[in-house]
Amino acid sequence: MSGPAGQAPPGDRVVVEAVDYHTAGEPFRIVTAGLPPVPGDSVAERRAVAIGAGGSATSPRPSALDRIRQLLSREPRGHAGMYGGFLVPPDDDGAQLGVLFWHKDGYSTACGHGTMALAAWAVDCGLVGAPEDGTARVRIDVPSGRVTAAVHRSGGRTTAVAFRNVPARIGARRLPVATSRGRVAVDLVHAGACYASVRAADLGIDVGTEQLPELTAAGREIRAALAGEPAARHLADPRLSGVYGVILYQELPDGPSGPSQRSVTVFADGQVDRSPCGSGSSARLALLAADGLLAPGEELRHESVIGTVFTGRLLGAHPDGVLTEITGATHRTGEHRFLLDGDDPLGTGFLL
Template identity: 55%
Template structure:
């Protein structure tokens, strides 16, 4: 059935699914990001963090997430964001990041895509200098997509300047089916457990993906309820978001580390990119342990061979602990402009996920 606004009501009679929804799809280093510039349902709240908290329990907002993420319109590894107003005039826009299991607190690859989209769409005028800051409010704080354009006005690359990131605890023992392993807990706008792949008898390669997903899920389950997962000041940011499994590939040309990773986040979701907020967490770990010096670059590869470069912008104190402000550099590409429609007779609304 439909109402006069053109929205369709789901078969459960409770979740209202909107009618035509326009999206702009990008990928950042291979990871999808589905931008919804004008979400057709209200997303109430005074701040982005508040909107996220309310969206989790809002059947209309969550129904829109499921519609655009679930099959047959999306897939288990789809990622996207609803553009919202910023918290105040100090930012250009806000965003609610989403995936198949809900709404995340941070997303670096999405921030890079939003920066490229903001210039391409004209939302933010390009600075004649060739460097344009797009300031974005996300649930974990205020971040910047520093967009670099060429003489032709086309986007060349984007620097993701993240919130302060920190090593939370190092060498935490975790029991797994592969034996006890040690993980480093690190904050990069979301909390990650970093695992050395070799310590679990693995390498970060596509043929090992099933085992890597299983390990990521095991680590997350084993750490559930650990007090170190609690955010020191904002409980809305608590919890372990994902597991980063890392191959050490030696050093980069400037003497910094060269690593490859796969990030398993939410419930078994796989990041095809080197993971933006996860790379920020890796910068925090490597800086805290002396492996990434000021002026050095972390060359960070993904499981599909794409690459981010990352460095320490500055060292700060945050939440009473030593932290860094990371800069993660990548590029995003436009792949589609779509209009999704809901057939009121479609029983697969909002959709399904097989895993």
């Protein structure tokens, strides 16, 4: 357990407003009020500022921004599986929104399920105009670049969101990695974040909720083994380097529209994605295409560990890899006004 931290000074009060969504079961908490300004000329620069202000051994007190991340991702206001985003200005007028993605361990460079939720929120709250029946386009600047989401509407309701990711580029194929379950072959793909893909059967594990402890342990072990791996370095932006998540997958029988897989993504320090992982789905598409297992016009049915589904398809080649589109459903789950009183002994909370 991580103990209480970030207590407000006596008499001080922190008030944060947020709207919660889930995308295929994975939470996404959108902070709409109560944030301090985050300096920087781009979303990527603001993420670097947020990371640098998160505290250290010599200066352990986190910034006001990072205290809010802790407040919302820790109990009793959050939980160890919480994910969310801080709204920030976009890089320029070409996008309507900018976002810093966060989780219990820090700030990520990409988040497909969060992009879908944020696009739905932008339409639902009227920030981006949308037809009663039809599609609205939402352009969002994220730390790894600009992504676009198509929000599909019917009868005045959002029915699905399809997001087009930054290019997905394969970094390495069949890297040998030693684990406590034996040596396995790992594929690395940069798809907004760097993902390591491993066939779960090679570890002797099925992808299912009953196997989550084993899957989580294997994901953490593989990620640790890949620390410093040269193929995990991003060619253009070192801030995007390093393995973020490990995708443990298994093949399912092909469907009428193409291949089908079930996977679980273990990211950060053992956090489990309840959805099929949006940007991780892009990584899987790049590998299937490279192996000739996904033909033009076919779709990947990508199932999560809890049985929810994303649909992925290739859009074409790009100088930096392949372009992909991931479609899923996202739903609002709550609207919140979180408080932290200065005399609360738990401060910004705790993690179990």
